[in-house]
Amino acid sequence: MNQDSDHQKAPAASLRAEGITCVRGERCLYEGLCFEAEPGAVLRLAGPNGAGKTTLMRIVAGLLTPTEGKIFWGGRDTKELGGDFRADLLYIGHLNGVKEELTCLENLRTNATLFGREASREACLDALKQVGLRGFEEEPVRFLSQGQHRRASLSRLYLSEDIPLWILDEPFTALDVKGVASLCRLIERHAASGGITLMTTHQESGLSTPGYRELDVSDFSPARRRARRNPEVTHA
Numbered sequence: 600m601n602q603d604s605d606h607q608k609a610p611a612a613s614l615r616a617e618g619i620t621c622v623r624g625e626r627c628l629y630e631g632l633c634f635e636a637e638p639g640a641v642l643r644l645a646g647p648n649g650a651g652k653t654t655l656m657r658i659v660a661g662l663l664t665p666t667e668g669k670i671f672w673g674g675r676d677t678k679e680l681g682g683d684f685r686a687d688l689l690y691i692g693h694l695n696g697v698k699e700e701l702t703c704l705e706n707l708r709t710n711a712t713l714f715g716r717e718a719s720r721e722a723c724l725d726a727l728k729q730v731g732l733r734g735f736e737e738e739p740v741r742f743l744s745q746g747q748h749r750r751a752s753l754s755r756l757y758l759s760e761d762i763p764l765w766i767l768d769e770p771f772t773a774l775d776v777k778g779v780a781s782l783c784r785l786i787e788r789h790a791a792s793g794g795i796t797l798m799t800t801h802q803e804s805g806l807s808t809p810g811y812r813e814l815d816v817s818d819f820s821p822a823r824r825r826a827r828r829n830p831e832v833t834h835a
Contacts (some may be wrong), residue, residue: 611638611793612687614659614764617666619819621654628654629819632668638763638793640810641786643800646817652799653693655816656766659797660690672764672829686715688764695752699741706740710755710834718758726757729741729785731778746773754795756785765789767798779804 619632628651634706636642641751644652657663659670661677675685697706702721711718715800727733730750740751749772756765765786771779783806790808793809817823 611802612763613637614795614797616659617669617671619655619658620666621651621658622666623651623654625766627821629816629822630817630821632819634814636795636797637641637810638795639790639808640812641790641798641806642807643798643811643813645813650817650820652816653768654830656690656768656797656799660688660766661685662690665671675819687762688766689755689759689762691752691755691764691768691770695748697740697748698749700739702737702739702752704710704736706751707754707758722758726754729757729781730754743791746778748789749773750778753782760792760794763794765794765796765798767796767801769801771800771802771804
């Protein structure tokens with residue numbers, strides 16, 4: 600473990616989406632969407648651009664409210680759990696979420712403080728080492744390359760292995776082959792210890808874990824649902 604020793608992994612819980620319908624503007628992205636992820640699952644959301652993958656992740660994280668439906672964590676409505684659910688998840692969006700004027704080390708420690716967690720200098724340095732940024736700890740983020748920006752953001756994962764639910768939007772973006780492989784190993788380790796990862800990616804990652812599966816959110820679009828209810832009959 601790379602996090603401080605006083606952080607203990609929360610008890611394993613399942614994640615369930617039930618009857619999720621999302622309407623944005625006048626467009627219904629999906630209706631009646633359901634899934635369940637047990638401890639150890641890595642669930643990749645698939646579908647074309649604009650299908651609502653990021654929207655669904657934000658719904659699960661509690662950042663957006665669905666038109667209909669609920670998200671359950673350990674069998675309880677996440678809206679009722681409130682802060683207890685938020686303490687059990689780490690959300691890293693497609694934007695890096697790092698402060699340009701702070702150093703890599705300052706970003707890690709500031710982020711930990713914001714979420715009520717302690718992160719020693721040693722733990723932060725180890726996290727930066729894991730993402731290939733050891734030696735850049737005192738470098739202001741604004742001087743880093745795009746790939747280094749992403750790695751600085753992802754270094755939070757190495758301080759959060761005890762958090763049971765990871766929600767990662769395009770985590771492999773701007774990473775080189777070595778960075779992708781390192782992140783895959785971390786996600787696999789998180790799954791092996793009972794964590795759940797909900798993610799999107801347009802890249803072939805090579806993730807290898809028994810709990811890996813994919814959910815195409817476009818299967819729940821109104822058009823797809825109508826097609827299943829009224830399949831076309833083709834005559835030879």
